[in-house]
Amino acid sequence: MKILKKKCKGCYLCVKSCPNHGVVVVDKVASFTENCTYCGLCISACPYNAIVHTEKNLIDLSAYKGVFVFAEKGQTKLQDVSLELLSIARELATELDCKVTSIVFNPNKEDLNKLKTYGSDEVLTISADLDKDNLLQQAIILADIVNKNKPEVFLLGATPDGRSLAPRVAAKLSTGLTADCTKLSILDELLIQTRPAYGGNLMAQIVCPNTRPQMATVRPGVFRATKTEVNCDVKWLDYEVDKDTGIKVLDRSFIENTSDLENSEIIIGAGRGVNSKEALDVLFELADLLGGNVAASRPLVDANWLNYDRQIGQTGKTVSPKLYLACGISGAIQHMAGIGRAETIVAINSDPNAPIFEFADYGIVGEVMEVIPEMIRQIREKQ
Numbered sequence: 001m002k003i004l005k006k007k008c009k010g011c012y013l014c015v016k017s018c019p020n021h022g023v024v025v026v027d028k029v030a031s032f033t034e035n036c037t038y039c040g041l042c043i044s045a046c047p048y049n050a051i052v053h054t055e056k057n058l059i060d061l062s063a064y065k066g067v068f069v070f071a072e073k074g075q076t077k078l079q080d081v082s083l084e085l086l087s088i089a090r091e092l093a094t095e096l097d098c099k100v101t102s103i104v105f106n107p108n109k110e111d112l113n114k115l116k117t118y119g120s121d122e123v124l125t126i127s128a129d130l131d132k133d134n135l136l137q138q139a140i141i142l143a144d145i146v147n148k149n150k151p152e153v154f155l156l157g158a159t160p161d162g163r164s165l166a167p168r169v170a171a172k173l174s175t176g177l178t179a180d181c182t183k184l185s186i187l188d189e190l191l192i193q194t195r196p197a198y199g200g201n202l203m204a205q206i207v208c209p210n211t212r213p214q215m216a217t218v219r220p221g222v223f224r225a226t227k228t229e230v231n232c233d234v235k236w237l238d239y240e241v242d243k244d245t246g247i248k249v250l251d252r253s254f255i256e257n258t259s260d261l262e263n264s265e266i267i268i269g270a271g272r273g274v275n276s277k278e279a280l281d282v283l284f285e286l287a288d289l290l291g292g293n294v295a296a297s298r299p300l301v302d303a304n305w306l307n308y309d310r311q312i313g314q315t316g317k318t319v320s321p322k323l324y325l326a327c328g329i330s331g332a333i334q335h336m337a338g339i340g341r342a343e344t345i346v347a348i349n350s351d352p353n354a355p356i357f358e359f360a361d362y363g364i365v366g367e368v369m370e371v372i373p374e375m376i377r378q379i380r381e382k383q
Contacts, residue, residue, distance in 0.1 A: 001038055005029050007050035017045035061152075064212040067093045068151040070142065071104040071115055071123075072162060078104070078111045080262060081157035083118045083225035085218060088184055090119040090228055092153060095186035103145060105130060105138065112234060119228035124149075128239040133249040135161060139168035141239050146173060151213045153191050155184075158217040166217045176208040177215040182222055182318070182337060191216070196314050196337045221262045221318040222341065259293060259309045266292030267321045269312060269339070270300055273328015273349060273368050277305045282372050283327060289379050295319070297335050312338040328368045331356025348372070 010028030017023075022036030030042075030050070043051045067089045071082040082102075089100045099121035104111060107125050115123050124145060130137055142165065146154060154169075156162040158180050170177035182203070183194035190207045191214040197204035208214040261267060268283050268290075280294070287294050296306040298313055312319055313335040320341035327348050329335060336359055339345065347360035348371050357363045364371055 001032070001036075001040070001043065002052055002054045003030050003032065004050045004052065007048050009048055009050070011047070013045045013047065014042035014051060017041045058210065059212060061212060064150045064152040065096075066098045066101055066149070066151040067096065067153040068101045068103060068146065068149070068155070068213070069120075070154070070156040070162070070165070071102045071107075071111070072157055072159060073105055073107070073111070074159070074161065078107075078114055079157055079159060079220070080225065081159060081162075081218070081220040083114060084220065084223040085155045085157060086115070086118040086120060087226040087228070088218070088223045089153075089155060090226075092184060092186055092191070093121075096152065096189065098152070101149070101151065103142065105141075116232040117227050117229055118225055119230060120232050121230055123232060123234045125234060125236050126239055127236060128241050130241055131243075131249065133252055134245060134247050135164050136168060136245040136247055137241050139165050139172065140242055140245075142169050143172035144239075145237070146213060154213040154215045156215070156217045158219040162217050166215060170215050173211075173213070173215075175211040175213060175215055176206075177217070178206045178208075179217050180314075181216045181218045182340060184216060184218070190214070196333070202333075219318040221320050224320060224341070259295070259307070261293055261295055261310065261312065261317050261319050264293040264319070265322045266290045266325075267295050267312075267319055267323070267342075268292055268325045268327060269295045269297065269329055269335075270306070270327050271297040271329030271335075272299050273330075274300070275328075275369070277303075279369055280305060282369065282376070286325075286372055286376050286379075289376060290323075292321075292323070297329050314338065326356055326360065327372065329356055330354050331359055 008029050010025050012025055014023045014030050020035045020037055022033055023030055023042050024033055069085045069089050072079045093100045100119055101122040102115045102120040103124045105126045156166045166177055178193035181193050181195045185192045193206045193216045194203055268287050270283055283294050295310050295312045300306055301308055301311040314337045316338055318338045322343045324339050324342040324345045331354055345360045346362045347356040348364045348368050349356055350367050352365045
């Protein structure tokens, strides 16, 4: 949208029409603020036709074909989320009748074998002298590759690096980006990107109809990595790296992920119903017996009962275990967004009306610290 200053009378009708405080009048001339959402209400409100739509340069959507996946190496190895993305990329490519292409920086032989095994029709391997902590270097190269190859879909993992890379690449490509998707599908040749919205209180479906590529990041653990071997071409590309990006890394440190929830087949989740920090020891005892792991909802992490690397939910990790035992967890949608792909959910809660029972395959109404010790006793009896 555009404000024609010569026509503007400073009448304030546009200001009054805007629910987002996206228009102000300064020196009797209207102007947009950073709150403007381009909804167009001010256009209808202006009696002087001083606010108008501007023409967009429409792109040729037919020129874009293929599903691209950024295969993130991380600091040491190929990230599991990259293989998970390849699995959903194959489903999308089947719907769109196109091929799946992986982009990877400086891969080794094991990386290439994995990308071939998990469904890549093509692998673009980028040889570049990267500073791994300067992600802007990678963003510049990725944007150039996408510009040249024109995929219709481009997927990245919602890892710390992926969340930093994706918006930079999207900005350089002047396209949209949906972050932290929990579901991807195709409808009328458009990518339907589903993610939690409004604090996790509903699931929004987002489309990008006018620009390409359609970009999305997906949280680790949302999809299962499935081996699908196809004929795969490997192309090697050499890139000169821009060393003068304006970013200089002064120091670095790494926080080890000790919980490994993403690869756990059995997870015991602790919520508010676990009434004391000491009671967590009982959950860890059960996890040891079952060969599983212990996770937590956000309140327990906020209370410093467990470390953040054990948090599951919208602001934590997404997991897909074979068994999820929810102990004293109410079942708020923010938490359920993290366990939606669990094969079997067993809920223990003293409140028979807790929302968790609507999602659970099996439910036990009772106090966690009465049920869990009894489980442990019966398991030990049968060992």
